[in-house]
Amino acid sequence: MNTATLSEQLSEIRRTRYAQVPRVRQVMQMLLWSQQHSEKNRVDARTRILDWGSTKWPGLIQKKAWNGEPFEHMQPGLLLTATATNDGAIWAFRSEHLDGVHSRTWVTEALIADLGEQDAFGVRNSCSFTGRQRVPASSPRIVRDLVAHHHLLDARFPVSAIAHNVNSTSEFDAFAKLLFSPDRALPIVVLTHPSGSDAYLVNAGNLARNTQGLAHVFCLPRATTFDLTDLVGGKMLSVFDGAVRTYYPGFSVDADPYAHPVVMATRMAEWLDEEGNKGPETFSAFIAEQMHFFSVGSPDKLDRMPSFSAIKKQRLSEGQRTPADKDELLELQRQELEGEVTTWRELALDRDELAQKLQDEVNQLRAYSQVLSHNLEDLRKGQRETEIPIPADYESLEEWCNTYLSGRLILLSRAARAARKAMFEDVALVYRSMLLLAFEYRNLCIASTDDRQATKVSFDSKLQALHLEMRGAISKERVGEFESEYMVDYTIGQSPRQLLEWHLTKGNDKDERRCLRIYFFWDPEMCVVVVGHLPSHLRNRMS
Structure with missing residues (x-):
């Protein structure tokens, strides 16, 4: 019987069976809409893409390509080709070239589409290689050209190669609108000033240039971070004091803080890569790499942009077809199926590698958290701090938990927000x-x-001394229509959704001023109590 874990089995497969099989790594993809919609806008974009190819491979792109006509040039180690749908609504370009230094094949596809009321522009970069080479996270120059000249938009916000400084109310309002927009497709990376300094730890300009078309970069001065904290409902979802946070699409005030990662200034200063480089700029390179990875991180994202072969297949499927066209169509279908299999396999292998790295980091952080927790207790004992202070208001609850209960209890953002609206009169009892x-x-x-x-x-x-009871809150079988209240986002543990299965209770009065409920669950992986709601009663079939 094979007792190896799934991770170990996949690692062995990578080391042996796939060692000499070419792997295809999707490096980046950009698909954005233009503020402009015109024939000139699309022709200018096509010209820029072909000029880019002509500069890299002089004299090899046929002149008719600049008129939008299909062409193909093939030679050992290089393929240049363009196609279009029969109605001219979509034009696509593809280059495949061998990197002689590292024996890698780079494939770049570019797309221009007339969507009727908008123009859309797309670029995809991938790399095939053998072995375990490290593929750099890079975007072709055409991304820079399209961003610079074609007024690209994400959720109606301009996509640019510069960092956005948020210094006024109108600039903050625009940032907030983009942050919460359900139409936002790109992550937002927020930089903040460290305490006592007006300089950002990361070079904002370099980061914006290295992630253009893939992310928005915003710079928030210290005063503005207080506004952000109020906007997102507390510090758990905010960023300040030199930290950097990435807000991925779909963000809301109910979001899981760990799904929108924050890195503190002290962590950035010690950030180390595989080559031994260290510090904030090394962290900046890591962020740029993550933005590239996010853009191609799932088949759903890749499906948003039609592949070159899909566009060419559509052209061949329409109208009169010669025997040669039929053969080419069958070959394209075969290539497309092979490509889908390869994409899924590579995503599975990449996710396995990432999962192993994350698990290693979780284990390290778990151990580190335990050490810090013990050190904090020892420090308190040394200072003879026999009593942790009990605040008189709910506004202090989140910060108080982070200060005194770190490593033991996690107060989720939704619980902190509920506390700020609390009517329960015995504030001290909630803290106790x-x-x-x-x-x-x-x-x-x-x-x-x-x-x-x-x-x-x-x-x-202690439970009796406080006149409290501990009861089961609700079972998974009965949660049903109340899932939104009793299931919480929590990505630290084994499952991203967890049930608030227990609660502390006092009183049966429906009056929220005298009735206490604290809903929580136990995370055995992190050895912490996770509080998801307090101090009011959550709805169930009996209420």
Whole structure:
């Protein structure tokens, strides 16, 4: 019986079976709409794409190509070709060339489409190679040319190669509108000023140039980060003090903070790559790489832009076809099927590698979190801090949890927002309940068999002293129509959606001023209590 894990089995397959099989890595894809819609806009774009190809391979692109006519040039190690649909609505260009230095084949496809009311422009870059070569995250120059000259838009916001400085109310409003837009397709990378400095740790201009067409880069001065914190409902989803955060499409105030990663200034200073380079600019290169990876990170994204072969196949499928056309159509269909199989295989292998790296990092962070938690407790004991302060308002709850309960309890953003609207009158009881979960309940969850009885007695005693009860909140079988209330986004553990299966309770009065409910679950992987809602009652079939 094979006892190796799936990750180990896939690693062995990569090392042996696929070692000499060419792999295809999708490097980047940009598909954006233009603010302009005209024949001249599309002809100018076609000219720029062909000029780019002509500069790289002088004299090899036939003159008729500049008139939009199909052409093909083939020689060992190089293919240049263009095609169009019969109605002229879509024009596409493709180049395949061998990189003689690293024995890699680069494929670049560009697309221009008349969508009736808008023009669309697309570029895709991929690379085939053997072995375990590192493929650089790079975009062809035509991306820069299209961004610079064709007024590309993402959710009606200009796509550019410059970083956007947010210094006025109107600029912040425009940033906020883009941040929450359901139509946004590109990530937003936000840079902030470190404490006591007016200089960003990352070179914003370089980052914007290296991610143009793939992301928006915004620079927020210190004062503006307070506005952002208010806008997103608290610090868990905000960014400040020199940190950098990436807000991916689909962001909302209910988003999982870990789905929109933030990197602190201290972490950036120590950021290390595989070549031994270190510091903020190394981190900047990592961000650029991530933006490239995100643009091609799933088959759904790749399907947004028709491939060159799909466009050529459509042209051959329409109208009169010669026997040669039929043979070419069959060959294109074969290539397309092979390409789909290769894409899925490569995505699976890439995701396996990424999952292994992330799991390693999670394990390191988990161990680091435990060390910090123990050190913090030792520090408090050394300072004889026998009592953690209890605030008198709900506004302080999120920061208080991060300060005193880090490594023991996580307060989700939706819980922090609910607390700020709370009507429950005994504020101190809410804080003491959080201490109960972070200490006595957590100790019970991590206790050994020998210690479990003692920790159970300690927990029950504290629960009784606070006049609280702990009950099951709802089962997965019964959650049904109330899924949006009892299921929370949580990507740290094994599943991105978790059930708030337990709650602390006090009182049965429907009056929110006197009725307390704190909904939570236990994460055995991170050994933390996760609080998803408080202090009011969530709806169920009985309420």
